Amino acid sequence: AQTVTQSQPEMSVQEAETVTLSCTYDTSENNYYLFWYKQPPSRQMILVIRQEAYKQQNATENRFSVNFQKAAKSFSLKISDSQLGDTAMYFCAFMTPFVVTQGGSEKLVFGKGTKLTVNP
Amino acid sequence: EAGVVQSPRYKIIEKKQPVAFWCNPISGHNTLYWYLQNLGQGPELLIRYENEEAVDDSQLPKDRFSAERLKGVDSTLKIQPAELGDSAVYLCASSFLAGDLDTQYFGPGTRLTVL
Numbered sequence: 001a002q003t004v005t006q007s008q009p010e011m012s013v014q015e016a017e018t019v020t021l022s023c024t025y026d027t028s029e030n031n032y033y034l035f036w037y038k039q040p041p042s043r044q045m046i047l048v049i050r051q052e053a054y055k056q057q058n059a060t061e062n063r064f065s066v067n068f069q070k071a072a073k074s075f076s077l078k079i080s081d082s083q084l085g086d087t088a089m090y091f092c093a094f095m096t097p098f099v100v101t102q103g104g105s106e107k108l109v110f111g112k113g114t115k116l117t118v119n120p
Numbered sequence: 121e122a123g124v125v126q127s128p129r130y131k132i133i134e135k136k137q138p139v140a141f142w143c144n145p146i147s148g149h150n151t152l153y154w155y156l157q158n159l160g161q162g163p164e165l166l167i168r169y170e171n172e173e174a175v176d177d178s179q180l181p182k183d184r185f186s187a188e189r190l191k192g193v194d195s196t197l198k199i200q201p202a203e204l205g206d207s208a209v210y211l212c213a214s215s216f217l218a219g220d221l222d223t224q225y226f227g228p229g230t231r232l233t234v235l
Contacts, residue, residue, distance in 0.1 A: 004162075033222065043209065045163070045226035091162050097222050106151065106215075107176065108224060110162025 002027045004094050006111035013082045014119050020067075021077045021114050023092030033095045034068065034075045035108070040088040048090070051075065082118045089113045122146065124227035126212050132233045138200035141230045145193070145214030152189055153224060154197050155211040163211050169195065199232075207234045 003026045013019035025034070036048040051059045051068050058066050063083075067076045079086055092111045125144040133139050145152050150171050155163035166185070168176040171192035180187065184203070189195040199206055209231050213224040 035223075037226075042228070043231075044228045045211065045213075047223055047225070050223060093162070095222070106168060106222065107165045108153075108155075108163070108213075110164070112160070112162055 002029070002032075002094050002096070002109045004092050004109050004111040006090075006092055006114050008114045009112070010115045010117070012117040012119055013079075015082055015084060017082055018078060018080045019082055019116065021079075021090050021092075021116065023075045023077070023111060025073050025075065025092070025094050027073070027094065027096075029096050031097065033097055034066075035093040035095070036064070036066070036075075036077045037091045037093060037110075038086075038088045039091065039113075040085075045091075049077065079116075084118050084120060087116060087118045089115050124212055124214055124225055126210075126227035126230055128230055129228060130231050130233075132235065133202055134235050135204055136201040138198065139202050139232060140196055140198045141210050141212075141232075143195045143197070143212030143227060145195075145212070146225055149214035149216050149225075150192065151215045152195050153213040153215075154187060154195070155213065155226075157209040157211055157229070159208070166197070166210075202232075202234045204234050207232055 005024045032053045034051045038046045038048045049061045049064050063080045065078045091113045093108045095108050127142050152169040154166040157163040167180045167187050169189045172189050187197045209229040211229045212227045215224045
């Protein structure tokens with residue numbers, strides 16, 4: 001079974017600084033996707049960034065980037081120039097995509113989350 | 121484009137009462153998911169639909185939980201009877217299988233409190 005571990009229950013950062021959230025996962029699959037979701041206090045889960053395991057290049061989305069280390073099964077999220085609106089729970093998630101000839105669960109497996117607070 | 125819609129946003133009931141949650145996915149999304157999120161935890165899948173077919177309900181407690189997705193669009197999740205331990209947030213998500221790289225988009229959730 002796939003598992004996702006986020007070892008930092010809480011983190012804080014000063015506005016405009018950079019912070020890195022850690023995530024490790026365990027799987028025997030070779031084809032999978034990794035995600036970071038953000039859940040602000042309003043509770044709406046929002047996709048931050050995604051990474052396909054077959055891609056060697058790390059994904060980036062504006063101030064958000066990942067460090068994907070497939071061999072180490074590590075998928076950390078870096079937030080640059082932190083803003084007050086980045087305050088939220090951040091969840092790392094894993095999924096095996098559905099492929100007609102191979103199956104796949106399409107089920108997102110989440111870590112327990114990291115509560116990030118950006119201080120002014 | 122409208123996102124995933126869920127109602128109600130909040131529900132308070134007494135134990136042993138029935139409760140139902142409703143979800144309207146993003147237009148055109150053929151896959152719909154119900155997740156359970158306990159306080160301080162990440163969401164866990166309850167059931168996944170491909171169109172109107174439940175293709176993964178292995179984590180759904182079938183003695184008290186039921187779900188349906190008539191016509192492959194809206195979905196309803198029901199609990200009968202509710203127990204104290206069912207207090208949680210129930211999230212609905214949708215995706216377009218084989219499109220948009222299977223990204224799941226979440227609704228705002230329904231927070232259930234069982235007294």
